[in-house]
Amino acid sequence: MQTKTSISKIVLAQPRGFCAGVNRAIEIVDIALELYGTPLYVRHEIVHNHHVVNDFKSRGVIFVEVLDEVPDGARLVFSAHGTSPEVLERARARGLQFIDAVCPLVTKVHLEIARALKLGKQVVYIGHKGHQEVLGAMGYAEQDRDILLVETVEDVEALLPELKDSPLVVATQTTLSLDDTAKVVAKLKESFTDIEFPKSDDICYATQNRQDAVKELAKIADYILIIGSKNSSNTLRLLELARKLGKQAELVPNPDEFEFNSRHCEDGGRNNPGIVVGISSGASAPEFLVETLVSKLGAKQVETLEYKEEHVEFPLPLELKKINL
Ligand code: SF4
Numbered sequence: 353m354q355t356k357t358s359i360s361k362i363v364l365a366q367p368r369g370f371c372a373g374v375n376r377a378i379e380i381v382d383i384a385l386e387l388y389g390t391p392l393y394v395r396h397e398i399v400h401n402h403h404v405v406n407d408f409k410s411r412g413v414i415f416v417e418v419l420d421e422v423p424d425g426a427r428l429v430f431s432a433h434g435t436s437p438e439v440l441e442r443a444r445a446r447g448l449q450f451i452d453a454v455c456p457l458v459t460k461v462h463l464e465i466a467r468a469l470k471l472g473k474q475v476v477y478i479g480h481k482g483h484q485e486v487l488g489a490m491g492y493a494e495q496d497r498d499i500l501l502v503e504t505v506e507d508v509e510a511l512l513p514e515l516k517d518s519p520l521v522v523a524t525q526t527t528l529s530l531d532d533t534a535k536v537v538a539k540l541k542e543s544f545t546d547i548e549f550p551k552s553d554d555i556c557y558a559t560q561n562r563q564d565a566v567k568e569l570a571k572i573a574d575y576i577l578i579i580g581s582k583n584s585s586n587t588l589r590l591l592e593l594a595r596k597l598g599k600q601a602e603l604v605p606n607p608d609e610f611e612f613n614s615r616h617c618e619d620g621g622r623n624n625p626g627i628v629v630g631i632s633s634g635a636s637a638p639e640f641l642v643e644t645l646v647s648k649l650g651a652k653q654v655e656t657l658e659y660k661e662e663h664v665e666f667p668l669p670l671e672l673k674k675i676n677l
Contacts, residue, residue, distance in 0.1 A: 359612065359651040360626030363573055365565040366656050369642065371558030371635040372664040373455030374399045377432035380453040381408055383672050384429055390414075393422045395439075396431040396484055398453060399636040400584035402605070419443060433484040434458040436491020456666050457556045458485060461523050464550055465492045465499065468521035473548075475499040476511070478536050479525035483585055486525055508539040520547040524554040527586035527635070529593065530563055557664060558635045559586050565659035566590050566632050570597040572657070573630025579604045579641045580634030587634025599630075607645035630657075 370378075377398050384392055390412030397405045397415060405415060419442055422428050428443065428450040435454065443450050454462075468475050469492060477499050479486040486501065493499040500515075502508050522540060524533060533555060540547060553560070569576060576594040580587030582605060594601035604610050612629070629649060633642055646654055667673065 358626050359629050359649055361628045361653040361655065362646055362649060362651040363569060363628060363630045364642065364646075364654065364656045365562070365569045365630065365632035366658045367558070367561045367565060367660060367662045368631075369579075369633040369635070369637050369639050371556070372662075372666050373432050373457060373556070373558070374636050376666045376668065377453040377455065378404060380451055380668065380672060381413065381429055383668070384427065384451060385411060385413065387672075388427050391426060393426050393428040394431065395419065395422070395428060395435070396433065397583075398429065398431050400433075400484075400587075401581045401634075401636040401638065403581075403638060403641065404636065419446075419448075422448060424448075429453050431484065432458070434462060434488030436488050438491055451669055451671060453669075454488075455526070455556075457526055458488070461489060461526065461550075461554050462492060464521070464523050464554070465489060468523075468548075469493070469498055472519075473521045474515060474518045476508075476520055476522050476540065477501050477524065478522065478528065478533055479503070480528075480585060483525065485527065485585070489523065489525070502536060505535055505539045508536060508543060512543055515544065518544075518546070520544055522547065522549050524550070525585070526554060526556040527559045527589065528555050529589045530555060530560060531593075531596075558662070559589070561660050561662060562586065562590055562632060562635065563593055565657070566593050566630075567597065568657055568659050569630040569632060570594055570599050572628060573599065574627040575599065576601040576630040576632070577604050577610075577645065578602070578632055578634065579607060579645060580637040581605050584634045584636050587637065590632055590634060594630075604641075604645060607641050607648060610645060610648060612649055 381398055391414055393414050428448050430452045432453050432455045465475050490499050576599045578591045591601055591603050
């Protein structure tokens with residue numbers, strides 16, 4: 353049986369948790385529920401957190417993956433990750449009443465891609481295959497090879513023979529690892545001459561700030577806990593980062609089921625009976641999960657490590673603003 357290990361201090365990374373895009377997407381579903389009631393459909397998880405999704409399910413929201421599951425005449429919200437133009441067009445053609453809760457920073461990337469394709473350029477998109485945001489962005493390609501997806505330096509090397517002299521435009525998923533993406537970007541710069549990168553970084557402010565805050569946390573914490581769901585890209589990048597920085601780190605999707613004990617210390621806690629636990633949370637993880645974890649861990653001292661203040665807010669979609677007047 354594992355013994356309990358005493359925690360001398362908990363340090364909370366700041367910023368952590370909800371970003372402006374997630375706040376906005378959740379508010380959109382809340383307002384839509386209030387205005388229109390149920391049934392209300394949401395295509396894909398509104399944000400990648402099962403606590404948020406389960407709360408909406410308990411209030412009557414129906415989550416679907418494909419448009420065909422939405423009945424004619426129903427109300428629908430599209431998720432924060434962005435939706436391909438083809439799916440939006442099908443929703444319009446069917447006369448569905450929908451609100452697009454795409455994050456404005458994802459829209460910015462979509463616009464960059466659309467502009468490049470209109471100019472006849474080849475788009476190289478850095479992202480994780482299969483992620484919902486990537487599916488939405490890749491949906492801007494009219495033909496399969498209009499947008500080429502790369503994840504690694506090796507993927508870039510594989511593009512070399514065919515694209516050596518083509519004009520290229522690079523776009524990225526918003527929730528990538530800053531360090532890993534920098535390596536892919538460096539390889540693209542070195543390999544291609546006629547290549548354009550986004551004017552401001554596609555990787556969003558929230559992803560950058562949460563990763564930078566975890567770097568600071570790793571300087572003082574013995575063990576790092578990252579709160580968030582397994583399918584949340586920005587959350588997984590925080591976990592990877594903590595581990596790359598040489599820390600023992602663990603994903604905590606459900607804080608109320610979490611136990612901290614001797615397995616969390618390299619030496620079983622023998623030589624370090626009072627350890628410092630660092631906590632951060634992904635951009636889609638609600639703050640009550642942090643509070644639950646802190647109270648479960650029961651440390652005497654809880655501090656916040658302030659890396660940066662965030663004051664970003666995005667306006668609601670016009671159709672909701674008008675109704676809310
Ligand atoms: S993580 Fe960034 S891109 Fe994604 S919803 Fe939040 S602010 Fe928008």
